[in-house]
Amino acid sequence: MEAAPQxxxxxxxxxAAPAPEPVKADAVPPPEPVKPKPVKPNAAPTKxxxxxxxxxxxxxxxxxxxxxxxxxxxxxxxxxxxxNTAAPKTATVDPRAAATLAQAIRAQVAPCWNPPVGGRDVxxxxxxxxxxxxxxxxxxxxxxxxxxxxxxxxxxDYARAFAETARRAVLRCQPLKLPAELYDLWSSVEINFDxxxxx
Amino acid sequence: xxxIPRLLAALVAAPVFAQAAPQSTPLRVDINxxxxxxxxxxxxAFAPGNGGNTDAGxxxxxxxxxxxxxxxxxxxxxxxRPLDPAAFTTTVGLDDVLKPDFGAWRTIAAQALVTGxxxxxxxxxxxxxxxxxxxxxxxxxxxQGFVTTAAGWRRAAHKCADLVYARLTxxxxxxxxxxxxxxxxxxxxxxxKRLAIMDQDGAQHRFLTSGQNLVLTPRFAPGQxxxxxxxxxxxxxxxxxxxxxSGRQDAVGEFNGMSFAPRFSPDGQHLIFSMAxxxxxxxxxxxxxxxxxxxxxxxxxxxxxxSYSPDGSRIVFESDRGGSQQVYVMNADGSGxxxxxxxxxxSASPVWSPRGDYIAFTRIGGGRxxxxxxxxxxxxxxxxxxxxxxxxxxxxxNGRVILFxxxxxxxxxxxxxxxxxxxxxxRIATPLxxxxxxxxxxxx
Numbered sequence: 001m002e003a004a005p006q007x008x009x010x011x012x013x014x015x016a017a018p019a020p021e022p023v024k025a026d027a028v029p030p031p032e033p034v035k036p037k038p039v040k041p042n043a044a045p046t047k048x049x050x051x052x053x054x055x056x057x058x059x060x061x062x063x064x065x066x067x068x069x070x071x072x073x074x075x076x077x078x079x080x081x082x083x084n085t086a087a088p089k090t091a092t093v094d095p096r097a098a099a100t101l102a103q104a105i106r107a108q109v110a111p112c113w114n115p116p117v118g119g120r121d122v123x124x125x126x127x128x129x130x131x132x133x134x135x136x137x138x139x140x141x142x143x144x145x146x147x148x149x150x151x152x153x154x155x156x157d158y159a160r161a162f163a164e165t166a167r168r169a170v171l172r173c174q175p176l177k178l179p180a181e182l183y184d185l186w187s188s189v190e191i192n193f194d195x196x197x198x199x
Numbered sequence: 200x201x202x203i204p205r206l207l208a209a210l211v212a213a214p215v216f217a218q219a220a221p222q223s224t225p226l227r228v229d230i231n232x233x234x235x236x237x238x239x240x241x242x243x244a245f246a247p248g249n250g251g252n253t254d255a256g257x258x259x260x261x262x263x264x265x266x267x268x269x270x271x272x273x274x275x276x277x278x279x280r281p282l283d284p285a286a287f288t289t290t291v292g293l294d295d296v297l298k299p300d301f302g303a304w305r306t307i308a309a310q311a312l313v314t315g316x317x318x319x320x321x322x323x324x325x326x327x328x329x330x331x332x333x334x335x336x337x338x339x340x341x342x343q344g345f346v347t348t349a350a351g352w353r354r355a356a357h358k359c360a361d362l363v364y365a366r367l368t369x370x371x372x373x374x375x376x377x378x379x380x381x382x383x384x385x386x387x388x389x390x391x392k393r394l395a396i397m398d399q400d401g402a403q404h405r406f407l408t409s410g411q412n413l414v415l416t417p418r419f420a421p422g423q424x425x426x427x428x429x430x431x432x433x434x435x436x437x438x439x440x441x442x443x444x445s446g447r448q449d450a451v452g453e454f455n456g457m458s459f460a461p462r463f464s465p466d467g468q469h470l471i472f473s474m475a476x477x478x479x480x481x482x483x484x485x486x487x488x489x490x491x492x493x494x495x496x497x498x499x500x501x502x503x504x505x506s507y508s509p510d511g512s513r514i515v516f517e518s519d520r521g522g523s524q525q526v527y528v529m530n531a532d533g534s535g536x537x538x539x540x541x542x543x544x545x546s547a548s549p550v551w552s553p554r555g556d557y558i559a560f561t562r563i564g565g566g567r568x569x570x571x572x573x574x575x576x577x578x579x580x581x582x583x584x585x586x587x588x589x590x591x592x593x594x595x596x597n598g599r600v601i602l603f604x605x606x607x608x609x610x611x612x613x614x615x616x617x618x619x620x621x622x623x624x625x626r627i628a629t630p631l632x633x634x635x636x637x638x639x640x641x642x643x
Binding site: 020022098101102105106109110111112113114115116117130142155157158159160161162164165167168169171172185186188189190191192193194195196197198 | 227230345354368
């Protein structure tokens with residue numbers, strides 16, 4: 001990059017500062033000399049906001065922002081009851097049970113999804129994220145975000161950012177609160193993120 | 200509930216299994232909407248890479264100021280919400296730049312973290328190292344160092360903000376850029392208008408002309424070093440070029456008519472503007488190297504405000520040939536002219552987006568001026584603002600934000616910006632009244 005003239009305020013009033021020359025950041029690692037000791041309080045943070053899993057705040061978010069989201073799915077006791085009624089003692093899964101579970105997962109994850117709307121190709125893009133959940137409702141390992149649909153060479157950066165918002169939603173909104181007795185049904189989940197209702 | 204039929208189909212098609220066995224087919228969930236909220240992001244003060252001092256201050260001071268510039272850039276986009284440093288539960292020393300305590304940043308709900316260092320270099324310059332992290336994934340997502348003069352620290356900070364913006368949105372940034380505009384002062388009958396330039400965030404404001412001659416419609420050349428504008432020297436409107444750095448001003452050609460509304464072609468080889476000859480105002484192309492003039496429109500009526508598509512193949516312009524000001528598109532050689540605006544009222548001063556997908560314009564109707572966008576085929580028209588008098592749209596380098604001039608009933612005017620979604624309307628502070636803004640391309 002060229003060394004443009006110095007931006008001395010008076011001398012060259014209209015010239016921009018010289019272009020910062022990009023270098024690899026790892027070529028300039030923070031050197032040793034001064035090491036201010038970071039303060040890492042042991043105590044709990046004083047201003048920690050409510051956990052993203054606070055179901056009451058989730059419910060309010062859903063009510064405000066996701067008009068189509070079911071409003072009562074976070075009542076897990078009721079959900080379990082419904083599910084047990086739906087799929088009580090058979091070896092097969094009642095489709096209604098799966099649908100209700102899917103609804104519950106959607107209601108818990110959607111409020112954490114912040115897709116990059118306004119991007120040129122957002123209308124055409126969806127991404128499927130595969131997640132393994134433990135019995136405690138926590139994500140096991142790193143969710144696997146597949147290649148977004150509608151990805152092209154021209155929008156690859158946008159597609160990557162888009163897929164990461166989906167993965168971030170899964171990571172932020174955990175542990176899931178779902179009926180433990182139906183764990184086998186939700187241990188492995190595929191979530192398709194599609195901003196169709198936002199654009 | 201559009202998911203149910205799909206699930207039903209899947210479950211009916213595939214044989215289902217005993218509850219005790221591990222599930223082989225993952226449960227399918229469809230999420231069709233999320234929340235549109237700015238992303239919480241932490242931008243703690245950059246750590247001093249060494250104990251050095253520079254002409255612009257200590258590395259500690261520059262680290263604090265750089266973080267503020269970066270946070271301010273990201274906030275201004277409307278897509279990020281920099282967290283209040285008072286809420287941080289950890290400071291960032293040199294060790295933490297490369298190995299952040301993700302747990303601490305998660306507790307304050309930061310979704311991304313921008314850290315870095317500022318070091319003094321032996322030649323008096325600085326190196327700003329910029330790192331970005333995805334806090335919930337616990338991964339580094341971008342890193343870049345910038346070497347510049349001490350006085351150039353703001354540009355290094357803007358470049359860091361552009362890096363973070365681009366990585367998290369997937370679109371190119373726009374923070375390391377400048378705005379040129381017309382600064383106005385004095386009573387209406389004796390208005391003094393001067394060319395002025397500033398950084399995109401309003402910093403480093405400077406006047407470029409003295410105010411002796413009336414100036415209008417400044418526009419950047421693609422190369423950034425030249426501005427074209429209109430000046431009424433000796434009361435005759437003409438197209439001029441201003442060379443940044445030297446401050447040199449040159450009139451473009453010696454034309455028979457009065458020329459208006461100049462704009463560069465994307466390759467910088469041509470200027471297009473309108474010129475009044477024999478009572479008829481048409482669009483002309485001026486080839487800078489050969490000084491050749493080509494007339495692109497010929498019909499009766501006023502054709503003005505031409506703007507190239509980013510690939511240089513087409514030109515959008517305004518014409519009253521149909522009875523009122525409307526937006527038209529033609530090929531770059533003047534062929535294939537067709538009207539594309541058919542909304543209510545009049546449509547004026549069209550500008551093609553740098554990413555090509557939209558044309559911004561001024562909608563005039565019902566005694567008001569608003570900024571709108573439409574696709575190049577005229578479809579998808581949306582009004583983004585509705586002020587008393589909003590006009591003169593200009594695109595950010597990434598085609599995501601529109602800068603415009605807003606006047607109130609009292610005659611005061613200033614610069615505002617709005618996101619292409621119509622959200623995040625913001626005022627950009629200027630020392631005096633302001634009009635006719637033009638956003639530069641991204642600086643090199």
